[in-house]
Amino acid sequence: MFSRIKNLVAAVLLLTAPTVALAQMDGHGPDAWQVTGVAPDDTLNARTGPGTDHLVIGAFPSDATGLQIVTCVPFLTRQKRSELTESQRANLPPRWCLVESPDHGIKGWVSARYLKEDTSAARPDMHPLVAEGVALVRRIYDRELSARSASAIGPLHPSVARRYFFPDGVARLAQGARGHPLEAHPLFGAQDADITQLQIFPAPERAMFRGMVSVHATFRNFGHPQQAVFRLRGDGSFDPPALRIMRIEHEGWAFP
Structure with a gap:
């Protein structure tokens, strides 16, 4: 009974996580952001610095999704913010964040x-x-494919992998980076990839069972159909708990 209650509390905490960029992205916030509060026929200006006095260098559509936050100012961790008095919080300057589009085509500061x-x-x-x-x-697939086309850091790099994986997965990726190669690419199940027709959807049967979420990814790699099955659970080491990948299953092998 206690474990069932604990799991329910963890799920509630996960679903009630803050939805605005109030905290520095220190590993506990969302993995992606979207534009909100902008009229459908308008755009969100991207500027050279944090404030309306800075030059506009681009714009995000009103329905832009998959945005990545690089950093925010004023810089505050969740712990430090919780230590501030109500008066101190009220006197903080407006918060601005350096944001990048999924394809790296737009990057700038936004409110x-x-x-x-x-x-x-x-x-x-x-x-x-x-x-x-x-x-x-x-x-994770969007970031991997975007990083490949732009020669940027992908989601499997040990410096960012904790946003997606449990610690054992991050450790295995770090071993691969140090010269202990993986059996194959964890997302594609092969050493080389030319991906088309990518589809991501809940497992047709038991998408959630005893606290574990199952997600399928199907695609063609060099024209050959493949499938990866993702098993995810809430990671209680985050506050609030965050869903992370515990296992990726391919035909004949699994990561980690």
Whole structure:
């Protein structure tokens, strides 16, 4: 009974996480953000610095999703923010964040009031935890494919992998970076990849079972159909708990 209650509390905490960019991205916030509060026929200006007096160098569409926060000012960790008095919080300057689009085509400073957690992958008929699992798997593929085209750091790099994996997965990726190669690419199940027709969706049967979320990714690699099955659980080491990948299953092998 106690374990069932603990799991329920963890799920509630996960679903009630803050949805605005109020805290520095220190590993505990959402993995992606979307524009909010901008009229459909308008855009969100991206500037050279944190403030309206800085030059506009680009613009994000009003429905932009998958945005990555590089940093925010004023810099505050969750712990430090919790230590401030109500008066100190009220006197903080407006928060601005350096934001980048998924394809790295747009990058600039925007007001944090126009950002919220990316929930674009959610469907009304989908359990919120399953929707979060689908969104996380979609983000990891989007970042990997975008990084390949732009020669940027991908989601499997040990410096950012904790946003997606449990510590044992991060440790295995770090071993691979130090010269202990993986059997194959964890996302594609092969050493080389030319990916087309990528689809990500909840497992057709038991998308959520005893606290574990299952998500399928299907695609063609060099024209050959493949499938990866992601198993995710809430990671209680985060506050609030965050869904992370515990296992990726391919035909004949699994990561980690």
